[in-house]
Amino acid sequence: MAEKADALKITRRDEDYSRWYLDIVDRAKLAEDSGIRGCMIIRPEGFAIWEKMQQTLDGMFKDTGHTNAYFPVFIPVSYFSKEAEHVSGFAKECAVVTHHRLQLTESGEITVDPDAELSEPLVVRPTSETIIWSAYRNWIQSYRDLPILLNQWANICRWELRTRPFLRTTEFLWQEGHTAHATADEAEAEARQMLEIYKTFVEQYLAIPVFAGRKTENEKFPGAVHTYTIETMTQDKRAIQVGTSHNLGTTFSKAFDVKYLSAEGTQEYPFATSWGITTRMIGTLIMVHSDDRGFVCPPRIAPLQVIGVPIYRKDAEKEQVLARFTELQEQFKATKAFSFKVDTRDNLSPGFKFNDWELKGIPLRLEMGPRDLANGTAVLVRRDTGEKINVAQTDLESQIKTLLEDIQISLFKRAQEFQQQNLHFVETYAEFQQQIEEKAGFYVAYFDGNSDDEEKIKEETKATGRCIPFDLQQGTGKCFYTGRQTDRRVIFARAY
Amino acid sequence: MAEKADALKITRRDEDYSRWYLDIVDRAKLAEDSGIRGCMIIRPEGFAIWEKMQQTLDGMFKDTGHTNAYFPVFIPVSYFSKEAEHVSGFAKECAVVTHHRLQLTESGEITVDPDAELSEPLVVRPTSETIIWSAYRNWIQSYRDLPILLNQWANICRWELRTRPFLRTTEFLWQEGHTAHATADEAEAEARQMLEIYKTFVEQYLAIPVFAGRKTENEKFPGAVHTYTIETMTQDKRAIQVGTSHNLGTTFSKAFDVKYLSAEGTQEYPFATSWGITTRMIGTLIMVHSDDRGFVCPPRIAPLQVIGVPIYRKDAEKEQVLARFTELQEQFKATKAFSFKVDTRDNLSPGFKFNDWELKGIPLRLEMGPRDLANGTAVLVRRDTGEKINVAQTDLESQIKTLLEDIQISLFKRAQEFQQQNLHFVETYAEFQQQIEEKAGFYVAYFDGNSDDEEKIKEETKATGRCIPFDLQQGTGKCFYTGRQTDRRVIFARAY
Ligand SMILES: [Zn+2]
Numbered sequence: 006m007a008e009k010a011d012a013l014k015i016t017r018r019d020e021d022y023s024r025w026y027l028d029i030v031d032r033a034k035l036a037e038d039s040g041i042r043g044c045m046i047i048r049p050e051g052f053a054i055w056e057k058m059q060q061t062l063d064g065m066f067k068d069t070g071h072t073n074a075y076f077p078v079f080i081p082v083s084y085f086s087k088e089a090e091h092v093s094g095f096a097k098e099c100a101v102v103t104h105h106r107l108q109l110t111e112s113g114e115i116t117v118d119p120d121a122e123l124s125e126p127l128v129v130r131p132t133s134e135t136i137i138w139s140a141y142r143n144w145i146q147s148y149r150d151l152p153i154l155l156n157q158w159a160n161i162c163r164w165e166l167r168t169r170p171f172l173r174t175t176e177f178l179w180q181e182g183h184t185a186h187a188t189a190d191e192a193e194a195e196a197r198q199m200l201e202i203y204k205t206f207v208e209q210y211l212a213i214p215v216f217a218g219r220k221t222e223n224e225k226f227p228g229a230v231h232t233y234t235i236e237t238m239t240q241d242k243r244a245i246q247v248g249t250s251h252n253l254g255t256t257f258s259k260a261f262d263v264k265y266l267s268a269e270g271t272q273e274y275p276f277a278t279s280w281g282i283t284t285r286m287i288g289t290l291i292m293v294h295s296d297d298r299g300f301v302c303p304p305r306i307a308p309l310q311v312i313g314v315p316i317y318r319k320d321a322e323k324e325q326v327l328a329r330f331t332e333l334q335e336q337f338k339a340t341k342a343f344s345f346k347v348d349t350r351d352n353l354s355p356g357f358k359f360n361d362w363e364l365k366g367i368p369l370r371l372e373m374g375p376r377d378l379a380n381g382t383a384v385l386v387r388r389d390t391g392e393k394i395n396v397a398q399t400d401l402e403s404q405i406k407t408l409l410e411d412i413q414i415s416l417f418k419r420a421q422e423f424q425q426q427n428l429h430f431v432e433t434y435a436e437f438q439q440q441i442e443e444k445a446g447f448y449v450a451y452f453d454g455n456s457d458d459e460e461k462i463k464e465e466t467k468a469t470g471r472c473i474p475f476d477l478q479q480g481t482g483k484c485f486y487t488g489r490q491t492d493r494r495v496i497f498a499r500a501y
Numbered sequence: 502m503a504e505k506a507d508a509l510k511i512t513r514r515d516e517d518y519s520r521w522y523l524d525i526v527d528r529a530k531l532a533e534d535s536g537i538r539g540c541m542i543i544r545p546e547g548f549a550i551w552e553k554m555q556q557t558l559d560g561m562f563k564d565t566g567h568t569n570a571y572f573p574v575f576i577p578v579s580y581f582s583k584e585a586e587h588v589s590g591f592a593k594e595c596a597v598v599t600h601h602r603l604q605l606t607e608s609g610e611i612t613v614d615p616d617a618e619l620s621e622p623l624v625v626r627p628t629s630e631t632i633i634w635s636a637y638r639n640w641i642q643s644y645r646d647l648p649i650l651l652n653q654w655a656n657i658c659r660w661e662l663r664t665r666p667f668l669r670t671t672e673f674l675w676q677e678g679h680t681a682h683a684t685a686d687e688a689e690a691e692a693r694q695m696l697e698i699y700k701t702f703v704e705q706y707l708a709i710p711v712f713a714g715r716k717t718e719n720e721k722f723p724g725a726v727h728t729y730t731i732e733t734m735t736q737d738k739r740a741i742q743v744g745t746s747h748n749l750g751t752t753f754s755k756a757f758d759v760k761y762l763s764a765e766g767t768q769e770y771p772f773a774t775s776w777g778i779t780t781r782m783i784g785t786l787i788m789v790h791s792d793d794r795g796f797v798c799p800p801r802i803a804p805l806q807v808i809g810v811p812i813y814r815k816d817a818e819k820e821q822v823l824a825r826f827t828e829l830q831e832q833f834k835a836t837k838a839f840s841f842k843v844d845t846r847d848n849l850s851p852g853f854k855f856n857d858w859e860l861k862g863i864p865l866r867l868e869m870g871p872r873d874l875a876n877g878t879a880v881l882v883r884r885d886t887g888e889k890i891n892v893a894q895t896d897l898e899s900q901i902k903t904l905l906e907d908i909q910i911s912l913f914k915r916a917q918e919f920q921q922q923n924l925h926f927v928e929t930y931a932e933f934q935q936q937i938e939e940k941a942g943f944y945v946a947y948f949d950g951n952s953d954d955e956e957k958i959k960e961e962t963k964a965t966g967r968c969i970p971f972d973l974q975q976g977t978g979k980c981f982y983t984g985r986q987t988d989r990r991v992i993f994a995r996a997y
């Protein structure tokens with residue numbers, strides 16, 4: 006068993022936080038490197054989490070009147086010229102399709118056919134604003150066609166130099182909402198509503214507390230009126246953006262010449278929003294909750310919530326124990342109380358299985374052996390605390406339900422306390438510069454500087470303005486950078 | 502209203518079948534041309550159908566033990582060299598990524614940056630066998646790692662010269678299952694099981710009767726041991742392949758050098774299957790059921806099953822009628838009996854709305870006006886037959902449920918009768934050549950010819966061997982092409 010046990014070992018966080026992260030992704034079989042630059046394979050265990058995220062969010066989008074559609078993965082280069090600000094923002098590093106045929110050479114090699122060059126190169130979508138607003142030009146004629154409340158689940162490609170599974174990959178999966186409204190107020194309300202949906206989802210399902218707020222000038226989406234964001238803190242006390250929502254004003258309707266006839270008979274530009282979350286959220290989940298024993302997955306987003314590990318020595322014991330597990334499996338399936346599986350692998354010891362399922366982040370473990378059955382009891386083990394709880398067989402289902410809820414809440418509280426402990430208020434820039442070197446964390450300061458000021462702060466401290474948090478605005482004070490009086494507070498932090 | 506009524510007009514089938522198909526796709530807002538060669542935009546109405554297909558099939562896949570995963574959209578050209586037979590099959594016409602950056606020229610144009618050429622070109626996936634089997638090389642070590650039962654929902658790109666929305670597009674959406682098994686028997690059973698799942702889904706949800714069978718040598722997937730298919734007949738009596746399932750034997754495990762240690766301690770090649778269905782299924786749905794008034798969608802796959810159209814003149818009537826519709830909406834929502842919406846657009850006449858919803862294929866229409874309310878009745882109108890049914894208000898929910906089931910079954914029966922009427926048995930090749938010119942349809946013949954014979958038949962008649970149907974094998978007869986005695990019957994038809 007020595008090599009097998011090694012396969013379950015992961016680097017400790019205090020040893021090497023980056024390595025720890027990669028070990029969890031790898032050993033919990035969430036994703037693996039594909040061998041193709043910057044592209045990962047999302048393995049079944051990781052993809053099942055994405056599916057649950059998708060299902061839940063999709064339901065929330067539909068409940069607020071949104072429908073899904075699908076736009077082409079290929080965007081002609083010329084589309085980007087229409088929105089120059091857009092391009093300088095992020096569309097430069099991307100995958101460009103220039104040819105449409107391979108050929109088999111005489112030596113049996115497969116190469117690009119030079120005769121099959123495209124007249125206009127196509128970009129593999131880095132985001133779909135341009136192609137969607139090209140379509141909206143035909144869809145929007147009158148105020149009766151508004152609002153358009155549309156979402157797309159898709160794969161996205163941005164050529165990245167330095168990649169890390171889930172957190173930054175050349176190809177990733179995401180959802181992009183693109184809406185069109187008759188008024189600026191409606192667009193603003195939509196952008197705020199979608200941020201609120203993200204916050205609710207992330208806090209209630211992923212058990213990740215977030216700071217919701219508006220992006221500063223320097224950090225907002227190119228061309229946006231406002232960018233809203235939810236930001237959380239990893240265990241190495243850096244910031245990570247979990248979701249964003251943009252009020253895009255008339256930037257895109259003007260760029261793509263989309264107008265509508267108002268009820269009053271005038272031609273008007275519609276107002277846009279866009280909003281998205283990505284597979285990055287799985288990386289955030291790992292970074293916020295996991296520990297030195299592996300992945301920790303909150304019950305409400307865990308594809309498998311409870312794992313059963315039978316304990317036996319003799320064949321007769323095995324038969325008896327497995328029979329009871331089968332009974333429970335049928336019971337839990339019938340009541341749909343939670344998802345449950347039994348680890349029946351007979352070439353592995355219970356101890357190995359314990360470690361294996363802890364590494365994989367299953368919230369709760371149910372252990373039962375002949376002695377437990379004789380006593381009419383069973384043992385439940387919490388993944389978050391390691392606590393072992395003796396439970397009467399008759400109470401199993403209700404106890405498991407209660408514990409799963411408790412784990413969900415505990416994970417949220419633990420992360421929230423950690424965030425609060427590492428949230429610091431600073432008054433002067435000197436104080437900030439000194440403190441952020443000494444201890445990582447989120448720093449709140451009065452700030453009314455401009456984009457250039459933010460760039461300088463970034464150069465000098467590697468920290469960026471994460472957001473103007475809705476919940477931390479109070480009173481007025483002296484901007485820690487310009488010295489001017491302001492009522493705006495900003496969270497600064499080093500970020501992923 | 503004249504222009505508006507025109508917007509609902511579509512070409513008749515007997516006038517121009519191809520135009521009729523395109524009109525339905527366009528006017529029912531299922532999809533539209535994106536302006537990017539061969540790529541369509543799947544509009545919300547069309548995408549909602551795909552979502553229902555996905556959900557239903559995904560549930561069936563999971564019930565049979567499959568899980569989803571996600572592999573990169575980019576496949577290095579060199580991967581294709583490993584499976585040469587694969588390439589000559591279909592991978593030549595594809596989108597090739599050669600560069601990874603755009604640049605803004607001094608004249609403000611956006612062009613491909615010539616300095617950012619990739620060392621190895623990447624193909625946008627035309628199918629994922631090669632990349633998935635590259636990964637399986639790491640995943641499969643021992644017999645304990647088998648079977649691997651995996652599926653992927655993804656976008657796919659094959660460069661097509663002549664495209665038609667849903668039926669043949671450069672980019673399309675699909676699902677591709679890729680499994681690995683310890684024995685040839687298991688792989689064969691899996692391939693057959695998945696075909697059976699497709700058949701069940703297509704017949705029970707899409708109300709499309711199919712012929713299930715094995716592909717002939719000439720038509721099977723390159724490198725497959727067996728390819729299984731379900732084929733149906735369009736209203737212009739051509740064949741369309743709805744889904745396929747392949748027993749791939751050890752072709753891919755050998756090409757990618759994947760071996761496993763058996764329980765007996767020997768190194769063995771695992772056996773593969775792959776199986777898929779695509780957005781083409783939406784095109785098939787249109788081709789099989791729709792009529793000269795527009796799209797016809799079977800109730801079980803229709804995103805919206807019942808549309809309510811209020812009928813009123815005066816404001817007081819409007820209020821009364823809408824109040825009753827609101828009541829019903831709440832009732833049907835609470836009982837989750839079926840999906841229901843009310844068309845409250847007040848700038849359109851009931852007559853226009855009738856046509857509009859018929860064009861969009863909504864299975865059942867509920868009309869109510871003040872007179873109906875006074876009588877305690879309502880009118881239901883079937884999309885498939887146009888039949889109007891007077892129903893008591895108290896019976897509405899149960900009557901609607903019954904009618905939806907009846908429409909589902911009627912659509913299947915109608916299509917089945919049509920297929921049977923256009924299924925012909927021929928004994929000689931001369932007879933076949935003459936008949937297929939005179940009347941389109943499916944032709945069943947004894948056939949034991951080889952791939953060359955099939956090619957010649959295709960050249961001479963434009964018909965291909967669609968399948969060796971499981972249900973039509975009986976006795977023996979003389980092959981209609983070679984004259985040899987055989988027990989194999991094949992369906993020949995002209996196909997989409
Ligand atoms: Zn504002």
Ligand SMILES: [Zn+2]
Pocket residue numbers: 727
């Ligand atoms: Zn066989």
